[in-house]
Amino acid sequence: MSEALLRDYYAAFNRGESAAMLALLTDDVVHEPSQGAVREGKAAFADFLDHMNRCYKEAVIGPVFLTSADGARAAAEFMLEGEYLVTDGDLPAASGQRYRLRVGAFFELREGKIARVSNHYNLADWLAQVGG
Template identity: 35%
Template sequence: MSNEEAHGLVQSYLDALNASDHDAALALVSEDVAHDPFDREREIGREKLRWHLGLAARHFDERLADIAVMSAPGGVRVAAEFTVRGTYRTRAEGLPEATGQTYALPGGMFFEIDGGEITRITEQRNRTQWLAALSAGR
């Protein structure tokens, strides 16, 4: 896959997330995608990613802004840096009470691509900043 194609694949994934179109996002990942959430251990598989996306959407309304996608030569590794703009809608287990807290935090994702599919997604954001923003609504 060329750098341009890899860049486009990742941009399509991010666009699908921003549109809350989980089916479109999941169509771009491999059946055995490795997903590293910023707040939990690695999960393997498209269905686990589906569950993660659905659960996150239940509690948070997030959009990615100021997206910059970069790819390494060969189109195998791609990175995206962005601002996560979110609203905490309903209380998630282990987190403070949800009162509509809003936040804007720097974030990123790192991707591996093989055979035209995303095979790894590693999420990054500062968990301490995120928790502080959620606690601010108490």
């Protein structure tokens, strides 16, 4: 069940379907980004997705999943291919730069939904790829 849930989550991500992603989350989901403040709740996660979809076009490539025996925890490792569309805050100026990053993601799962998402990647590598 947990691997199927994560496959559905990343398939929705790759299709750019935020509503489908949000449907897979608990109402009290916790989002721990690689950089920045922790977000709590589905509304905060929806705001994050809106921001990301405005600034970036990304796709998850070749995810590999690991799950705990009890199904309460899971992890994914994948390559993230993206295009930097619109300048994001004080990050380097966007001009359609393409990038490729290795990402690790960790999840807590509860009652068939995702209760925590923690994403981790190398920001210095991303900055070097986009010219920062």
